[in-house]
Amino acid sequence: MYLKEVCLENYSSIPKAIAKGATRIELCDYLSSGGTTVSKGVMHEAADYCAEKMIPLMAIIRPRSGNFVYNDSELKIMGYDLIEARNLGLDGVVFGCLTEDNWIDEDAMEQLLEEAYGLQVTFHMAFDAIPVEKQFEAINWLADRGVQRILTHGGNSHVPIEETLPHLKKLVDYAKDRILILPGGGITNENAADIQQYLSVTELHGSKLVGEL
Structure with missing residues (x-):
């Protein structure tokens, strides 16, 4: 058995996903663009x-x-959304900040981690x-700061996951x-x-993890 996290764009899909076996939900608007924060109304009803x-x-x-790569105004917006998510009773949040040279934006992440307390x-x-070559160092950095998990495809999103499994296994x-x-x-x-058997993981993530909704 493994946890099935299903990412959904709207509230109406949640009952269907749970009925089909989803064991955790991630709210994620505009999935076709990689996902953005849903409205507070959706968060409220979903919670x-x-x-x-x-x-x-x-x-x-x-x-x-x-x-x-986020500027100060965008980080403020993310901070407000984190506070709203906590106040509305969500269990967790999903975010990531990078620098221009594709390393973890340590200052931004530490700021948001403080705001995501609890x-x-x-x-x-x-x-x-x-x-x-820096991903293993990134794992160290995130683990040291209490981040619970890393969502990853193991490579470029356009490459089928079957081809990225060897790297995922290393991670x-x-x-x-x-x-x-x-x-x-x-x-x-x-x-x-x-995939779960190959990687020996306890959780998987996907919009079609429990089939079409």
Whole structure:
């Protein structure tokens, strides 16, 4: 058995996903652009429903599509959204900040981690923009600061996940018990079991992880 985190754009899909076996929900608007923060209304209703069903609820905190290099105004927006997510009763949040040269924006991340106190934190697929040779160092940095998991495809999002599995396995083995590696991107109800068995992970992520909704 493994946890199935299903990313959804709207509230109406949540009951369907849970009925089909989703065991955690991530709210993520505009999935076609990599995802942005949903409205507070969606967070509110989703939090109430998921609490009733005892299903953990996460939300991506991302003010726009594009890269993961944020200015001061964007970081303020993310901070406000983190506060709202906590106040509305969400279990966790998903975000990631990078520098122009694709390393973790340490100042921005430490600021947002403080504002996310009390919430689970997933560092999202911004991780895949970090050069491969620095990804193990990034795992160390995030684990040392209490980040719970890293959502990663293991490579370029346009490459099928079956081709990135060997690198994902290296990340999983390196992270060990310090931080969870959460594979995502192209995982469906059809290939999930094989991917989970190959990687020996406890959680998987995908919009079609429990099939079409």
